[in-house]
Amino acid sequence: MKTMKKHMKVISFLLSVVMLFSVVSVTAFASDYSFVYYFADDDMTTISIAGFKGTVPEDGYVEIPDTIDGYEVVAIAGHAFEKLDDLKGIIIPETVVKIDENAFYGCSGIIDVQVKNQDEIDVGEDVFDSTQWYEDHKQDYVISGTTLVSYKGSDEIVAVPYNCTMIADGAFKNNVNIKTVYIERELKTIGDNAFAGCTNLETVVVGDGIGTLNIGKDAFKDTKWLADYPSTFVIIGTTLVKYKGTDSSVSIPNVVTAIADGAFYVGDTDSSIAFKVKVPVTVDTFGDDCLYLYTSATKVYPEIVVYAGSAAEDYCKVKGLKYTYSPCPGDTDNDGKVSAADARYALRVSAKLEKPVIDAALLEVIDISADGKITAEDARLILRIAAQLDDYSAEQLLTMPRTDYETLITASQALSLAKAYQCAYSKTAYQSISDYSMNVNTRTYLAQFERELTPEKKADTVTFNQDTQEAVDNLFDITLIDSSKIKDYKCELDEDVYNITIVLADEKLGMNDTETETFTSKMFPVETVAHYTNAISGKYWSGNVDYNMTYTDCTLQMQVKVNTLQLKSITVTMNYDFEISGKILGISIKDNDGKSPATATRTDVIKYTNFVYFEK
Numbered sequence: 001m002k003t004m005k006k007h008m009k010v011i012s013f014l015l016s017v018v019m020l021f022s023v024v025s026v027t028a029f030a031s032d033y034s035f036v037y038y039f040a041d042d043d044m045t046t047i048s049i050a051g052f053k054g055t056v057p058e059d060g061y062v063e064i065p066d067t068i069d070g071y072e073v074v075a076i077a078g079h080a081f082e083k084l085d086d087l088k089g090i091i092i093p094e095t096v097v098k099i100d101e102n103a104f105y106g107c108s109g110i111i112d113v114q115v116k117n118q119d120e121i122d123v124g125e126d127v128f129d130s131t132q133w134y135e136d137h138k139q140d141y142v143i144s145g146t147t148l149v150s151y152k153g154s155d156e157i158v159a160v161p162y163n164c165t166m167i168a169d170g171a172f173k174n175n176v177n178i179k180t181v182y183i184e185r186e187l188k189t190i191g192d193n194a195f196a197g198c199t200n201l202e203t204v205v206v207g208d209g210i211g212t213l214n215i216g217k218d219a220f221k222d223t224k225w226l227a228d229y230p231s232t233f234v235i236i237g238t239t240l241v242k243y244k245g246t247d248s249s250v251s252i253p254n255v256v257t258a259i260a261d262g263a264f265y266v267g268d269t270d271s272s273i274a275f276k277v278k279v280p281v282t283v284d285t286f287g288d289d290c291l292y293l294y295t296s297a298t299k300v301y302p303e304i305v306v307y308a309g310s311a312a313e314d315y316c317k318v319k320g321l322k323y324t325y326s327p328c329p330g331d332t333d334n335d336g337k338v339s340a341a342d343a344r345y346a347l348r349v350s351a352k353l354e355k356p357v358i359d360a361a362l363l364e365v366i367d368i369s370a371d372g373k374i375t376a377e378d379a380r381l382i383l384r385i386a387a388q389l390d391d392y393s394a395e396q397l398l399t400m401p402r403t404d405y406e407t408l409i410t411a412s413q414a415l416s417l418a419k420a421y422q423c424a425y426s427k428t429a430y431q432s433i434s435d436y437s438m439n440v441n442t443r444t445y446l447a448q449f450e451r452e453l454t455p456e457k458k459a460d461t462v463t464f465n466q467d468t469q470e471a472v473d474n475l476f477d478i479t480l481i482d483s484s485k486i487k488d489y490k491c492e493l494d495e496d497v498y499n500i501t502i503v504l505a506d507e508k509l510g511m512n513d514t515e516t517e518t519f520t521s522k523m524f525p526v527e528t529v530a531h532y533t534n535a536i537s538g539k540y541w542s543g544n545v546d547y548n549m550t551y552t553d554c555t556l557q558m559q560v561k562v563n564t565l566q567l568k569s570i571t572v573t574m575n576y577d578f579e580i581s582g583k584i585l586g587i588s589i590k591d592n593d594g595k596s597p598a599t600a601t602r603t604d605v606i607k608y609t610n611f612v613y614f615e616k
Contacts, residue, residue, distance in 0.1 A: 048075035060088025066095040076103045098122040106130045118145040125170030167194045185210040192216035210237040215260035230482035254280035255409040261287030268295045275302040279312035281398040286315045329397040330382040338385045338394045347379035369493050392562040401491045405483045412478040414560045426610040430459035436600035437591040485519040500558040508550045520551045545582040552577045570608040577601050
């Protein structure tokens, strides 16, 4: 697997192949064996070992030198030593940072592998398979340096070791026992086919603060997790793993910073696909073949839309791909800068003094506040950008969430960042009962229940400080849910913060559904479990009583700083609409009209304020 970052030099594989056949050099080393190599870079300064010739020494050990003919040895090519039966030990120098697939496959006599590089090494599939060293390895995790080479275990739940920064190609491939995998933020790379064929893998748990990952092609192919992922954009951390949708025009969410190899690949076909992909300015890491759609005679790419000066533009130039430009927010005349003239034009449009066609593209440029329309407020914000009165720029607004999915992910990232920095905050919680319709006898018990609640006017504010682990433990997470379960959303710009509001769709639960996982409990896992149990199982709600409860308009409101994604405040509002029937002390439960069921609404509000961020 290869990735490319902005300004990173792209290594030409084709050139390397040409060199393999035209510039191959067989160089004597020691007295009884030699290596075949080819140049590993365009500048011909480093080499990759492509093969072995000669006789293995009597002790069976071969030590690869760190230089040959003055060239640094940085890689071992695929199949280089495959099935070399006389080989008992291999010593790999510190200079080697890449070992390709099957490099030592079938070397059955190998009992000792010494890798001097204790940092991350890019390891291909089956590098040491069918060797005695691999077979004798006693631990489930086969690790070299900080690279997880392979997993030999059969556990249903696996956790990538904390000190590993890379998962090698095919490390967990075809392991049908695995159901859940835990990934921590130290991980940087997931290789090609790393979990391919793990057909029972259904849950991937990502640690707080994880960001850009280099993810190889088909890393999660044929997994239940990929098949059931609740969005058309499959994302780990901030890396787009796969696009599963069928839309003809796609805007990659602007929370994405990396695109994995084969993210848009649909298979080999000869049919024509009309497809457009807009790449946000946030993306600066690209898999070599991250955007191509399919292969016929040659690779076919979509129509690509980029922002001027972005890493996506650089990527297209290096790959020789055609692309078009998208203007920045506020740049109404597309001249590459935001000026007072742009603000004046936006004001004229809002006042209907200009009559342009308000298409989606123009709306995206002028609608800075992201409220779905062009107003004088947008003109004011454009003028502030032009006068540099805010802490953010027009370019930073390219990362502003504008869809339900982007809004959800931005909220999740802000929460993850807060946990990663062990932040402190203040917390206030209060509850209320309202909108009840119950007969007099039932209302008596409701009043007793209500007296146990904490009203807003009596709610205490608990301040957590830096040393209070409870602050981090109590701060809820957003587990990614299907964005179609969002009833309403908005993200509006107010000076230097995003005001994010997410309202979930209603969910009805019966009395026996208390253990059922809902998308509401996914959104608010910490708060929901405690408050749901309290709300439906209070000591005054007992006896021959049946309940139906509906989560109604459960809402998350957040203030997130534009330029840092740090939280300023969070307000969680949980509404529980109850339908109550049955008897209390032999008295039937009725509503005010004498009908069943009786009804009531409980509302829980939790506020988090005064966020303070400390070092990770």
